[in-house]
Amino acid sequence: MLKLKYKLLALDMDGTLLNDNHQISPETEKWIHRAAEAGVHVCFSTGRGYDEAAPFGKQLGLNTPMITVNGSEVWKSPTELYRRELLDKALIANMHAIAVEYGVWFWAYAVEGSYNEKNWDPALLDLNQWMKFGYHTEDDAIRHDIIVRLQDLGGLEITNSSPYNLEINPAGVNKATGIRIVCDLLGLDMSETVAIGDSLNDLAAIQAAGLGVAMGNAQLAVKENADVVTASNNDDGIAWIIRDYILTEE
Incomplete structure (x- = not known):
């Protein structure tokens, strides 16, 4: 079994995991399964609400934590809420x-x-x-x-x-805070995480992760702050990162 440098893959959904038809491509799905089989925790990190995110987790067969509503909710599993932050x-x-x-x-x-x-x-x-x-x-x-x-x-x-x-x-609630909570739940360090996204709501996570990845279709500020820029959401950018950066020896 590979000795993995990165053990948590935090995925934005719209513009990242999902293509412009709001679907997960077969190629991306294949590589996510490979990552999960290798022991990587694959975690949604999305601005979507739980009800809009959970069906895609079910499609992928994930039973890992989820970060929804930009970090306002952290789910210990797809059926167990761990923390929720509310606006006044x-x-x-x-x-x-x-x-x-x-x-x-x-x-x-x-x-x-x-x-x-x-x-x-x-x-x-x-x-x-x-x-x-x-x-x-x-x-x-x-x-x-x-x-x-x-x-x-x-x-x-x-x-x-x-x-x-x-x-x-x-204030203070974002995807990076969500990923830190998930790391605490899983006993991981932020240096062991990969965060992938395309918009400003991904920026804090990309800056805080061990490897911060901007999609090829990402906003300029996101690309400028990422460690790596991958292919677009329509060209299986996630699959490339899993193949070349995650499923490799530490």
Whole structure:
């Protein structure tokens, strides 16, 4: 059996694990199975909520920890929640008011479900347990203004999962903190991890991991901070990293 340098593979989903058709390619699936068979813990590290991520874990046959909602949830296994971080309800109210003021699309993840302007109800503010808020606009000036307003609010971790959106979690909550918790659960060191992603919500993880990998389709800031840039999500970039960097002798 290989003596592995890297024992945890933390995978972003959209733009990384999934191709542009939101599917896992057969080649990528094959190499993930090979990694798992060699003893590598394959862990989703995604901005998606649990319900949006879990079916892909089931497809791959994974029973490993998962990081969902950009680190607001860490799952010890696909069926056991280990930790959850919530946003203050007053902050959610303020962020919703900003979305309405600028007339931009918004969404929010709560323990009770996901919401946007189509199913938003002010009564939900006090009833729900909130984990993430997001905005989408292709207007750079408006997006910049919203960032400034969010920074003024304080207590927020501001990232994105595309150049046109903003994703907001509680301050200090990100994929890197999630991976550290998973390492503690598995008895691993951060130096033994590989983190792969394409957007700013992957940046902290890529900087903190033993090997930080940017996809070929990643945002420029992510590529500039990665140790390695691999092929795109449509060209099995994950498979290449597993083959050439993980399934090799220490």
